[in-house]
Amino acid sequence: xxxxxxxSQHIKIFFLFGSILTFILILIASTVGRQxxxxxxxxxxxxxGKGQYVITRMTSGILNVWSDYVGLLHVREENKRLQEExxxxxxxxxxxxxxxxxxxxxxxxxxxxxxxxxxTLTAQVVGRDPSLWFRTIIIDRGSxxxxxxxxxxxxxxxVVGQILDSSPNYSKVLLANDPNSAIDVFVQKNRVQGILKGxxxxxxxxxxxxxxxDVEKGDDIVTSGLGDIFPTGLPVGKVTEVTKSKRGxxxxxxxEPAVDFSQLEYLLIIMHENSLAxxxxxxxxx
Amino acid sequence: xxxxxxxxxxxxxxxxxxxxxNILPAWIGTPDPFFVLIVFVAIRLELIKGAMLLLLLGLxxxxxxxxxxxxxxxxxxxxxxxxxSLAKKLAIQEEVHRIPLVLASxxxxxxxxxxxxxxxxxxxxxxxxxxxxxxxxxxxxxxTFPLFNxxxxxxxxxxxxxxxxxxxxxxxxxxxRD
Numbered sequence: 001x002x003x004x005x006x007x008s009q010h011i012k013i014f015f016l017f018g019s020i021l022t023f024i025l026i027l028i029a030s031t032v033g034r035q036x037x038x039x040x041x042x043x044x045x046x047x048x049g050k051g052q053y054v055i056t057r058m059t060s061g062i063l064n065v066w067s068d069y070v071g072l073l074h075v076r077e078e079n080k081r082l083q084e085e086x087x088x089x090x091x092x093x094x095x096x097x098x099x100x101x102x103x104x105x106x107x108x109x110x111x112x113x114x115x116x117x118x119x120t121l122t123a124q125v126v127g128r129d130p131s132l133w134f135r136t137i138i139i140d141r142g143s144x145x146x147x148x149x150x151x152x153x154x155x156x157x158x159v160v161g162q163i164l165d166s167s168p169n170y171s172k173v174l175l176a177n178d179p180n181s182a183i184d185v186f187v188q189k190n191r192v193q194g195i196l197k198g199x200x201x202x203x204x205x206x207x208x209x210x211x212x213x214d215v216e217k218g219d220d221i222v223t224s225g226l227g228d229i230f231p232t233g234l235p236v237g238k239v240t241e242v243t244k245s246k247r248g249x250x251x252x253x254x255x256e257p258a259v260d261f262s263q264l265e266y267l268l269i270i271m272h273e274n275s276l277a278x279x280x281x282x283x284x285x286x
Numbered sequence: 287x288x289x290x291x292x293x294x295x296x297x298x299x300x301x302x303x304x305x306x307x308n309i310l311p312a313w314i315g316t317p318d319p320f321f322v323l324i325v326f327v328a329i330r331l332e333l334i335k336g337a338m339l340l341l342l343l344g345l346x347x348x349x350x351x352x353x354x355x356x357x358x359x360x361x362x363x364x365x366x367x368x369x370x371s372l373a374k375k376l377a378i379q380e381e382v383h384r385i386p387l388v389l390a391s392x393x394x395x396x397x398x399x400x401x402x403x404x405x406x407x408x409x410x411x412x413x414x415x416x417x418x419x420x421x422x423x424x425x426x427x428x429x430t431f432p433l434f435n436x437x438x439x440x441x442x443x444x445x446x447x448x449x450x451x452x453x454x455x456x457x458x459x460x461x462x463r464d
């Protein structure tokens with residue numbers, strides 16, 4: 001009875017292993033040579049893939065946090081280095097811009113020099129009047145270069161003023177917007193003449209223009225050339241307001257200067273024919 | 287010694303004021319540290335020394351500013367005499383009076399300059415601009431305390447040196463004693 005039980009148990013085990021082996025063989029035989037997954041394979045892939053996805057996300061998340069942390073350790077140094085580089089490039093950029101701006105200004109001066117009667121001398125503004133009541137500047141050209149009192153000073157935009165006084169190397173220029181400055185001008189369109197006076201701030205007034213003279217807002221004002229100080233036709237500004245009061249013979253004309261007096265840097269002095277500069281004393285400035 | 291030192295300090299301030307501070311935008315105004323020195327000198331130095339120094343500084347100022355020579359020396363000397371006569375009756379040298387003193391002096395000096403310029407060239411339309419004036423006064427009010435402190439530091443720095451120079455100077459031997 002005992003032997004019978006043992007035998008039947010062996011047969012059961014044999015059948016179990018046999019069936020498993022048969023299943024594996026069938027599976028192998030059915031898989032080899034196929035390129036498509038079957039149902040169970042797809043299910044397995046789906047389940048395992050989900051796990052892979054979760055683990056990959058978690059790992060990448062941890063790795064990102066780690067790399068960010070490690071990266072932060074170096075970011076301060078890198079930031080400092082980049083900031084220094086940026087400062088350096090900005091400084092270089094400013095220098096280049098300044099050089100370009102200077103080049104443009106000097107080119108403009110060169111252009112105007114060709115239109116002005118020779119000789120002319122380029123000068124740079126080195127100082128400005130500190131008072132509230134006067135408008136003068138100091139330039140870096142003086143009597144040793146032939147600069148004399150009364151010589152006109154201009155820029156490409158127009159009239160700046162005239163030389164008031166000079167030392168061997170520097171000169172004082174009375175700006176056209178100083179109340180003590182007086183320049184003979186006329187309205188370009190109809191040659192109506194007047195005296196241009198500075199109003200002490202940013203503009204000019206034209207005096208002694210009769211009420212019946214045709215002057216309108218927007219008219220161009222140029223130098224008349226009378227008095228032999230300024231050449232004829234140099235731009236001075238534009239008329240901004242014309243007031244004709246009931247009393248008096250003259251109209252009140254306000255003019256906006258062609259030159260921005262707060263931005264003066266390089267100027268041109270129109271020299272006299274017999275000045276030292278004309279005799280070749282300082283040829284490099286011409 | 288202080289006269290010479292203040293003279294060179296004045297030149298330095300004038301140079302800074304005419305070349306460096308003028309690049310500031312117009313709406314800020316132009317700081318006037320030179321004028322604070324003028325007031326400081328006027329109330330600190332003795333009358334003769336102060337007059338000598340202000341005359342020199344006024345003559346220098348004439349070169350850099352305006353077209354009428356001589357109006358700055360006269361204006362500064364008038365300010366000096368005014369402040370000296372006020373100092374006899376009022377305690378204007380006190381620290382609390384510094385700002386009102388400088389501002390009142392500024393208005394006084396500019397009033398004189400305006401009057402002189404108008405008197406010397408009556409045909410010119412010189413306009414008193416309150417807006418600019420108040421801006422300058424405000425700026426001057428801000429500068430007064432730091433600049434006064436700076437000038438006082440220079441003053442104290444100069445004083446012991448003067449004393450030291452007096453004691454350390456080489457004494458000549460009395461040749462008649464031998």
